[in-house]
Amino acid sequence: MSLTIVPIDCGTFTNVERSAHQYLSGFGEKRDAQIIIWAILGGPAPIIVDLGCGTPELVEERYGRVLGQTPGQRPETALKAAGIDPEEVRQVVLTHLHLDHCVGLDLDLLPNAEVFVQLEELRYAAAPYPPHEAYFDSAILKKLLPIQASEYGGIRVVKGDFRLAPGVELIHTPGHTPGTQAVLVDTDGGRYAIASDNVPFGSSQRGRTLREWTPNGIHVSLDQCYESLSRLHALADFLLPSHDPQVLERRIYP
Numbered sequence: 001m002s003l004t005i006v007p008i009d010c011g012t013f014t015n016v017e018r019s020a021h022q023y024l025s026g027f028g029e030k031r032d033a034q035i036i037i038w039a040i041l042g043g044p045a046p047i048i049v050d051l052g053c054g055t056p057e058l059v060e061e062r063y064g065r066v067l068g069q070t071p072g073q074r075p076e077t078a079l080k081a082a083g084i085d086p087e088e089v090r091q092v093v094l095t096h097l098h099l100d101h102c103v104g105l106d107l108d109l110l111p112n113a114e115v116f117v118q119l120e121e122l123r124y125a126a127a128p129y130p131p132h133e134a135y136f137d138s139a140i141l142k143k144l145l146p147i148q149a150s151e152y153g154g155i156r157v158v159k160g161d162f163r164l165a166p167g168v169e170l171i172h173t174p175g176h177t178p179g180t181q182a183v184l185v186d187t188d189g190g191r192y193a194i195a196s197d198n199v200p201f202g203s204s205q206r207g208r209t210l211r212e213w214t215p216n217g218i219h220v221s222l223d224q225c226y227e228s229l230s231r232l233h234a235l236a237d238f239l240l241p242s243h244d245p246q247v248l249e250r251r252i253y254p
């Protein structure tokens with residue numbers, strides 16, 4: 001069995017403040033943030049990591065924001081173009097509950113999937129610090145909070161590191177949010193980390209030592225941001241950033 005990782009392009013938020021993604025860097029500078037759904041293929045069933053933020057209609061209606069998305073970037077179309085049969089997906093990992101990673105859940109595209117979220121993320125999303133409130137979506141939380149999730153039976157709450165499938169491991173990497181998790185994937189070309197917002201852009205980690213890292217501008221603990229980056233570097237050969245259009249230059253990893 002040889003696992004591969006496919007980044008699926010689901011659109012772009014343009015003119016995003018760079019300092020929001022890269023701490024104390026590039027104030028006033030704008031850049032594009034790509035919305036990416038990841039597929040891990042080659043195992044018994046495809047595994048999906050993150051669900052993006054849905055469609056431009058959904059984003060406009062809920063947040064009054066503009067999501068750039070072509071018809072081919074609509075999640076249902078993009079998943080199928082990547083060769084994924086939605087019925088076959090059994091596991092979805094939400095790396096954290098910021099809206100650009102999870103609101104796609106409301107499209108109900110994957111009818112047979114269980115959704116894996118960290119306990120600490122659910123706790124924080126229920127009562128975040130006020131500057132972070134706008135990044136969470138109350139409709140999604142209603143679906144996910146176990147105490148009221150009877151209408152959505154597929155939620156699986158995990159605490160800490162968790163072996164999801166052969167060659168696929170969830171790694172709890174707090175800092176950006178308390179329950180951010182990365183996904184380690186063992187491939188024939190080395191061990192990859194789908195790094196989530198620990199590493200939004202390739203330029204957030206220009207090397208393997210501390211001075212070459214720029215933590216996410218949005219965080220609950222700078223200490224934890226550095227510890228999580230350090231851990232990812234110790235565990236993985238390659239880190240795949242969460243919002244960098246450059247990762248789409250390759251169709252498949254490795």
Ligand SMILES: [Zn+2]
Nearest residue numbers: 096098176197
């Ligand atoms: Zn985030």
